[in-house]
Amino acid sequence: MGLKINNVGREFNGKKVVQNISFEAAPGEIIGLLGKSGCGKSTVLRAVSGLDNGYEGTVEINGTVSGGVDKSTGFIFQEPRLMPWLNALENVTFGLKGSKEEQQKLGRKYLTDVGLAAHEELYPKELSGGMAQRVAIARALITSPEVLLLDEPFSALDAFTKMQLQDLLLNIWREYNTTIVLVTHDIEEATYLCDKIVVLKDQPGTVGHELTLNEPRPRDRGSAELAAYKTEILGNLDLENI
Amino acid sequence: MKNSIELTQGTLSSKKKAVKTRNTSGKSRLQPVILGAALPVILIAVWEILSRTGVVPSYQLPAPSVILETILGLAADGSLWGHIGITVYRVFIGFLIGTAFAVILGGVVGFYSKAEQIFDPMIQAFRSIPSLAWVPLFILWMGIGEPSKVTMIAVGVFFPVYLNVVSGIGGVDRKLIEVGKMYGLNTFQLIKRVILPASLPSFLTGLRSGLGLGWMFVVAAELMGASTGLGYLLVLGQNTLSPETILASIVLFAIIGKLSDWILKTVELRSLHWQDNAGKA
Numbered sequence: 001m002g003l004k005i006n007n008v009g010r011e012f013n014g015k016k017v018v019q020n021i022s023f024e025a026a027p028g029e030i031i032g033l034l035g036k037s038g039c040g041k042s043t044v045l046r047a048v049s050g051l052d053n054g055y056e057g058t059v060e061i062n063g064t065v066s067g068g069v070d071k072s073t074g075f076i077f078q079e080p081r082l083m084p085w086l087n088a089l090e091n092v093t094f095g096l097k098g099s100k101e102e103q104q105k106l107g108r109k110y111l112t113d114v115g116l117a118a119h120e121e122l123y124p125k126e127l128s129g130g131m132a133q134r135v136a137i138a139r140a141l142i143t144s145p146e147v148l149l150l151d152e153p154f155s156a157l158d159a160f161t162k163m164q165l166q167d168l169l170l171n172i173w174r175e176y177n178t179t180i181v182l183v184t185h186d187i188e189e190a191t192y193l194c195d196k197i198v199v200l201k202d203q204p205g206t207v208g209h210e211l212t213l214n215e216p217r218p219r220d221r222g223s224a225e226l227a228a229y230k231t232e233i234l235g236n237l238d239l240e241n242i
Numbered sequence: 243m244k245n246s247i248e249l250t251q252g253t254l255s256s257k258k259k260a261v262k263t264r265n266t267s268g269k270s271r272l273q274p275v276i277l278g279a280a281l282p283v284i285l286i287a288v289w290e291i292l293s294r295t296g297v298v299p300s301y302q303l304p305a306p307s308v309i310l311e312t313i314l315g316l317a318a319d320g321s322l323w324g325h326i327g328i329t330v331y332r333v334f335i336g337f338l339i340g341t342a343f344a345v346i347l348g349g350v351v352g353f354y355s356k357a358e359q360i361f362d363p364m365i366q367a368f369r370s371i372p373s374l375a376w377v378p379l380f381i382l383w384m385g386i387g388e389p390s391k392v393t394m395i396a397v398g399v400f401f402p403v404y405l406n407v408v409s410g411i412g413g414v415d416r417k418l419i420e421v422g423k424m425y426g427l428n429t430f431q432l433i434k435r436v437i438l439p440a441s442l443p444s445f446l447t448g449l450r451s452g453l454g455l456g457w458m459f460v461v462a463a464e465l466m467g468a469s470t471g472l473g474y475l476l477v478l479g480q481n482t483l484s485p486e487t488i489l490a491s492i493v494l495f496a497i498i499g500k501l502s503d504w505i506l507k508t509v510e511l512r513s514l515h516w517q518d519n520a521g522k523a
Contacts, residue, residue: 074424083439083440094425095424
């Protein structure tokens, strides 16, 4: 599924947060939205998701203008946002319809995919941050979304869990060929995962720079190529004006 | 390395839990009971001694053993069960009616901001009236029979439950509602699958404080005029100059009140086991 974001702008209480944001994602592409905090990355993502309808401009999903939450879209939030009264398995199957047995069967499969097969009975209060985020990832994937939106999904995790979940995301992407839009402030994460990086800057946020990465996967986190991309992005972020 | 530590933590904590549950069934479960009972036991013993030795005149404060005898006497002639039964019945019916109204009205006010604008100011105004002030009016309207007493209790139960239902619904995490929206849930499904479970803790808190007020109001209602009930025993004790009857009634109120709260607390613990702080309340 392709995505096309045309001139999206959003203001809150008369104050413009983002304006004239346009970018495209081809089916199966991973797009990174990168920028400093407060530049409106998440605002753009919420507009794409349909959770926020107060924006200007249009969001096209597969050629049709989206007017709300699209069934084929999945969203992974910054925090796990699990229902505390449901156990891991019930949280994963939260968005499913159909018979209970089928739900559970599918839920177990996805829990296994994220490496939590043995923890389906645990409640969110008993899960560590990384485990909870895995459950959230499984919950978002179980409806087989064609577009997956991620809002700084790994930012609250330690470096090791983060790398592990990034690779998990790539595995999933390879298997389901999902179109992914990833909001992040982590340049290394963006260069490791994305096919295209859209750098937002200024306030209100605008597209400052667009960068296509043709590196083959699996990428080497420490490679000179990724480091060169990082330098290029850093040069574009005008860090003096913080 | 950190990662592997995190992964094993899951299994560790489940092991720890098993150990804990084994412990609670043994010594550590008894310890709080002993600690909590120590002070009352000492106080009762001192009281017994003071009454027996005549330091405190028994026509003002009879000994605990006398109070116990009074209760046993009431049980022996069978009137005890009647008194307890009618009081529990009044509280129960009043509690049900008050809770029903509170849930319906609180639900409507919680879900629709228009309804909040219409109802809430009036309800808040009524809340500031001390509920006991209604007693004479209810007796005037409904006589001194059951309806006025039950209404009285229902009014007392209504407010805490109502307030907690409204604040529970209003306090549901918007982030969880967004998750529901992301899965295309409609309003009814959102209420059923997100808002109701999320506001359950607040509702149960309301039920418990509502029940507490219910016990308070049954005393008021029975003091006003009743021929049976634990509240009537209070009046009877006053009129017959027998403090042991008054104290017996107070003790029974304490026991039954605590028992009913314990039932609700058990329900609370069972249905809110997923809460991070379950068991501390």
